[in-house]
Amino acid sequence: MSHAAGGHAAELYPENQIVAVGTLLAILGMYIAQFFPQVSMLLGGLLASAATVAGANTTRKVAAYGLGTGVPSIGMLSLGMGIISSVSGIYLVNALVKYFKVDALVLYAIPIVVTVIALILGYIVGRLTVKPIGMKIPVMVESMTKLSLMGALSILGFCAAYAGGFLPDIIIPGSIKNGVMALAFIAAGMAILHPFNACLGPDESHRRTLTLAVACGFLTWFVFSVAKLDVISTVVSLVLWALVYREFIKQSLKDACAVYYTPELPKREM
Amino acid sequence: MDFLSMLIPFVEITLAGAIINASVHFVPVGGAPAAMATSTGIGTGTTQLAAGAGFTGLMAAATIAAQSGVNIFNPLHWAIILLSGAVGSMIMLGLTMLMGQLIYVFGVGVVPAADKCERDPITGDYQKPYITPGTTGHGVPTVCFISGLIGAALGGIGGALAYVALIQLGFSPEIAGTIAVGFFFMNAVLASYNIGGTIEGFHDPKFKKIPNGIIASFVASLLTGVIVVLMSLGI
Incomplete structure (x- = not known):
């Protein structure tokens, strides 16, 4: 069910570096989707997938300690917090403009507000899993904070890419009311929880x-x-996926071979 | 919007989180060992089971709430929406347990037996002699089934309460549903971390950890409630 406690393979890149790059790229992607709606899916979607990669990397780090409930649980928790913070970010900034009559320019800060809310929510839920619940994982609080952030950024990133912007007038009818956000919830969730669960x-x-x-x-x-019927993005993403997935299969076969020929494994197990 | 019409949904959503968390503790979750029939309960993880039951409840509640003539502020209609959520959840989890039981008994060929109690608290049947040595029970015995139904009812009520609260705040059904799903997952996973993998039902010693989970969900839901109420100003 879960990995042996605390066992970590060597890290190729430091986790914080990947999280920082993922955050920056995802936020950049949302602004590109907002200001250049013609390439929103091509660039916005590509950059939003950086957030899922960073999320998957954090999942790897925290789930390697052994959660006891399987890797998918933490991915779903990450997306649960992410969806609350991304929807609330949009509406809270909208409330500032509508209710408190703040200048409409503040709407362009939605990705930043979502980031802040996701960090706060993730930190508090992370503290809750340590204090009353008693999870004994040393990196739990910081991992929850990062996972909440990555969940929120990937959901908002894909929704903004689909709708062609993150302003409330665009994203609420374009991505939230038609249910595309539910797709973002589960598709991005799979991308965050699956890689470590499989490997x-x-x-x-x-x-x-x-x-x-x-x-x-x-x-x-x-x-x-x-879903957006965007032909160029469909072709580009499919080609890129095929290239990367081919590389993954090659590596898997190579690693499987390395295990198979290791003399440490018992020879007559079958 | 006046203060009272914000306070009621805020209280509802806070309670909903605590109820959802409590509900997960009742569901007999066996995890991977149960999938091989070497542990009591249903063979999947806490999150998946709770989410399945909760979403069915949520949808049942949403269906009733969308009927014409239903006024969400009328206490009687409010109660009917909650009950329909509970019934929807119970049907879903009851069928899951029943079909799983059929496969365990007629497919795998094991006797349903609970590991955590000497005699079944409901039927009074002896359990220990029927457990295969080296395993921790099999299938879904009566006590686990009843416990699962209670858990499903609570989960359905919790999900429906969160949905109703969001509708009362003025969100459209799509947005209320989306937020309620995220909210449900958050509380269900907090509960599953509190359980730490597998549980048999209310007779399991792990059930005594339930206050910790409820406190955690209460605090998390309080924060979500504040966020959601502030959000409702921006509709």
Whole structure:
């Protein structure tokens, strides 16, 4: 069910670096989707998948300690917090403009507000899992904070890419009211929880998990491109996915071979 | 919007989180060992089971709430929406347990037996002699089934309460449903971390950890409630 406690394979890139890059790229993607709606799916979708890759990397880090409930649970928690913070970010900024008569320019800060809310919500839920509940994972609080952030950014990123912007007038009818957000919830969730869930085990390697994470990110982008009937994005995402997935299969076969020929395994187990 | 019409949904959503968390503790979750019939309960994880039951409840509640003539502020209609959520959830989880039981008994060929109690608290049947050595029970015995139904009812009420609260705040059904799903997942996973994998039902010693889970969900829902009430100003 879960990986042996605390066992980590060597890290290819530091986790914080991946989280920082993922956050920046995803926020950049939302602004591109807002200001250049013609390429919203092509660039916005591509950059939103960076958030799912960073999320998958954090999942790998925290789930390697052994959650006791399976890897999918933390992915779903991440998306649960993410969907609350992304919807609330949009509406809270809208409330500022409508109710408190703040200048409409503040609407362009929605991605930043969503980031802040996701960080706060993730931190508090992370503290709750440690204090009354008693999870004994040292990186729980910071991982929850990062996962909440990545869940929120990937949902908002894909929704903004689909609707062609993150302003409330665009994203509420374009992505939330027609239910595309539910697709973002489960598709991005799969991209966050699947890579480590598929790769975990004693011979788990960071390179292979990351490759699968990138492939899953592209696959999510592909799903949204098909949903938007955007031909160029569909073709590009499919080609990129195929390239990365081929690389993943190659690495899997290589690693499987390495395990198979290791003399440590019992020879007459079958 | 006046203060009272915000306070009631706020209280509702806070309670909903606590109820959802409590509901998960009742559901007999066996996890991966149960999938191989070497542990009591249904063979999947807490999150998936609770989410399945909760979403069915949510949809049942939403269906009733969307009927013409239903006024969400009328206490009687409010109660009917909650009850329909509970019944929807119970049907879903009851069928899951029943079909799982058929497969365990006629497919795998094991006797339903609970590991955590000497005699079934409801039927009074002896359990220990029927457990295969090296395993921790099989299938879904009566006590687990009843416990699961209670859990499903609570989960349905919790999901419906969260949905109703969001509708009362003025959100459209799509947005209320989306937020309620995220809210449900958050509380169900907090509960599943509190359980720590598998549980048999209310007779399991792990059930005594329930206050910790409820406190955690209460605080998380309080925060969500504040966010959601502030959000409603922006509709």
